[in-house]
Amino acid sequence: MMHKQSKKCLIIIAVAAIICALLTSAFLWILLNFESIVDKKLAQSISITPGSAVYSNWVCPDTPVLFSIYLFNITNRKEILAGAKPRVQEIGPYVYREKREKTNITFAGDNDYSNVTFNLRITYFLDRDLSVGDPDKDRIVGLSIPFVAMSAGLDAGTGPSDTEYSFLTLFATPQLFVKTTVTKYLWGYVDEILDACNSFTPDKCPSKKVGIMFGKNGTDNGPFTIDTGVNDISQVGRILTYQNKSTVDVWSSAEASMINGTDGSQLAPNLKRNSTRYIFANDLCRSFLLEVKGPGKLTNSKDLKVYLVGGTPQTALPASKYPYNKGFCAPKTPGPECPPQGLFDLSSCRAQGDTRPPIYSSQPRFFGADPSLREAIDGMVQPTTENSETKVYVEPKTGLVLEAYKRLQVSVYVRQAKAMSDVYQNFTKRIFFPLAWFEESAVADGAALNMLHKNLYVMPKIMHIILLTLFGLFLAVFVALALVLVVQAVLYCCSPRRPGGKAVSSAPWVADDVRYQPVNKGASRGIPLAEGGSAKA
Known part of the structure; x- marks a missing residue:
């Protein structure tokens, strides 16, 4: 029973570690490409096309x-x-x-x-x-x-x-x-x-x-x-x-x-x-x-x-x-x-x-x-x-x-x-x-300039900080899970097993083939009876 629970725990830890690894990799990729992603989004915003951020102001400037x-x-x-x-x-x-x-x-x-x-x-x-x-x-x-x-x-x-x-x-x-x-x-x-x-x-x-x-x-x-x-x-x-x-x-x-x-x-x-x-x-x-x-x-x-x-x-x-x-x-x-x-x-x-x-x-x-x-x-x-x-x-x-x-x-x-x-x-x-x-x-005007500053500098900086934080968090969790997984795997692999694959009892001084028998009323206390039920004097 204990062995099954350990195995299940190992699987859960492994799955969690894989998920964390994938998320960590994703955040790392975003961080490495963050500037190009922002530049691409910015290019879409300032292109002169219907729906872009500058289009309506291009048609009829409000300044x-x-x-x-x-x-x-x-x-x-x-x-x-x-x-x-x-x-x-x-x-x-x-x-x-x-x-x-x-x-x-x-x-x-x-x-x-x-x-x-x-x-x-x-x-x-x-x-x-x-x-x-x-x-x-x-x-x-x-x-x-x-x-x-x-x-x-x-x-x-x-x-x-x-x-x-x-x-x-x-x-x-x-x-x-x-x-x-x-x-x-x-x-x-x-x-x-x-x-x-x-x-x-x-x-x-x-x-x-x-x-x-x-x-x-x-x-x-x-x-x-x-x-x-x-x-x-x-x-x-x-x-x-x-x-x-x-x-x-x-x-x-x-x-x-x-x-x-x-x-x-x-x-x-x-x-x-x-x-x-x-x-x-x-x-x-x-x-x-x-x-x-x-x-x-x-x-x-x-x-x-x-x-x-x-x-x-x-x-x-x-x-x-x-x-x-x-x-x-x-x-x-x-x-x-x-x-x-x-x-x-x-x-x-x-x-x-x-x-x-x-x-x-x-x-x-x-x-x-x-x-x-x-x-x-x-x-x-x-x-x-x-x-x-x-x-x-x-x-x-x-x-x-x-x-x-x-x-x-x-x-x-x-x-x-x-x-x-x-x-x-x-x-x-x-x-x-x-x-x-x-x-x-x-x-x-000041309101438009503040909005532009927010979109160009403040929001990308906040997003970058959030991404760095999430990357660090998931990286730390992944490392912790990986260490736990390694320790559990070592313990699991080093546990003694029966020939049939079952784990050894937790009391190793008790022989596996010992069978406890009822005590003979005529036998001395503390001396086990030999096979056949009679004790030697």
């Missing part, structure tokens, strides 16, 4: 985006025409809230989510509380963009001819400066000379209206086709085509015309300290190389680790110092063939028709640009890294942009055309005249 506009009001227009240095006054901000949404979203196929095509629509709503004044009432003096465009076109031979220009002056009075409201100067107004040009030569002047932001409010931009990251998460958000083309038809080299990187709202994940990333700025018709500048700090979170990302120093260099940038010298620009340091040609990208203003972009207040550009204008605010540089803060694991301050200035190149000398008078300088600068800012 507020503010679009702040600062204008350069000209304060000495009469003196300028007399030959004096231009003087400006920076006014603003006029703040608009952006509503961004993707429209006409189409995936590659019914069961193919490898890429997605869409249009981007941005609608601007004035925030009067954050604005410095009422843009519908506030008036400014600015350059007449259509006049500057015609002046450049006359010199380049792409705009109206001298005869056509003289004819247009019969219907409109040309002037270098215009005084109007902030709203009209930004979002568009009907210009007299442009109206006349459009009526007689619509191919050279396709629109009657002009404005720095004309045609940008509530209109669809695209289509874009991007990689969703389903097959390779390192490609998530990469622009495959823009307006159904994989290159732009603007620049003079094939490399400069390539569309590289994402749209800037998301970068490829796993950003390292020495990483570089490309973004494609469709408003500028070109790609930019970004680099990690160092660790950054978020406004609404102290826990999340982020990197500050910005442009490389070579991007702003003139072609004479960095030959690669010669590819960005537009072949048919109404301005200088290659812009000076810190300026980027926009005229070939944004303007339409033969009569195009020579527009250039830069960082606000010519920050990081050729010093001579600022020296040509009086009254500009001193630029600093804090108030004039574009800053992007990226979470390195996901590549998500959590805070950004995109800053851009628009300037126009002014030079006198001979046929317009009566309008320019004594203003004979060739300068880049600043029109306005913009800041597009987005700051993720």
Whole structure:
């Protein structure tokens, strides 16, 4: 009976040890592959597919985006025409809230989510509380963009001819400066000379209206086709085509015309300290190389680790110092063939028709640009890294942009055309005249950042600790059971057995074949009777 119980106990211990061994092995495998499991789950979360963690926010971002506009009001227009240095006054901000949404979203196929095509629509709503004044009432003096465009076109031979220009002056009075409201100067107004040009030569002047932001409010931009990251998460958000083309038809080299990187709202994940990333700025018709500048700090979170990302120093260099940038010298620009340091040609990208203003972009207040550009204008605010540089803060694991301050200035190149000398008078300088600068800012709220930090760092750490604890617990139990099993097996194997396999009695001094018989009444006490029942005297 005791033997059967021991054997049953051994079996139970062995089964328990095997179960513990299997569980220990399973937890060990999970621990060894924990990082790759987390990475795979993360890749599923940030891929741009229906049902992923980022999809709804990708379609219509819930992070507020503010679009702040600062204008350069000209304060000495009469003196300028007399030959004096231009003087400006920076006014603003006029703040608009952006509503961004993707429209006409189409995936590659019914069961193919490898890429997605869409249009981007941005609608601007004035925030009067954050604005410095009422843009519908506030008036400014600015350059007449259509006049500057015609002046450049006359010199380049792409705009109206001298005869056509003289004819247009019969219907409109040309002037270098215009005084109007902030709203009209930004979002568009009907210009007299442009109206006349459009009526007689619509191919050279396709629109009657002009404005720095004309045609940008509530209109669809695209289509874009991007990689969703389903097959390779390192490609998530990469622009495959823009307006159904994989290159732009603007620049003079094939490399400069390539569309590289994402749209800037998301970068490829796993950003390292020495990483570089490309973004494609469709408003500028070109790609930019970004680099990690160092660790950054978020406004609404102290826990999340982020990197500050910005442009490389070579991007702003003139072609004479960095030959690669010669590819960005537009072949048919109404301005200088290659812009000076810190300026980027926009005229070939944004303007339409033969009569195009020579527009250039830069960082606000010519920050990081050729010093001579600022020296040509009086009254500009001193630029600093804090108030004039574009800053992007990226979470390195996901590549998500959590805070950004995109800053851009628009300037126009002014030079006198001979046929317009009566309008320019004594203003004979060739300068880049600043029109306005913009800041597009987005700051993720604290609740969203806390949730992201919890999901990226806290929960994986807790899961790792739990797995380590369970692994250690089951390993300890397995070792204990294994030791007990070994001891029991040794005891079981070392126990004496009968020939038939039965265990020996626990009293080994009693012979196995002894048979106790009843005591004979006549026999002496304590002496066993011999076989046959008689005792010897």
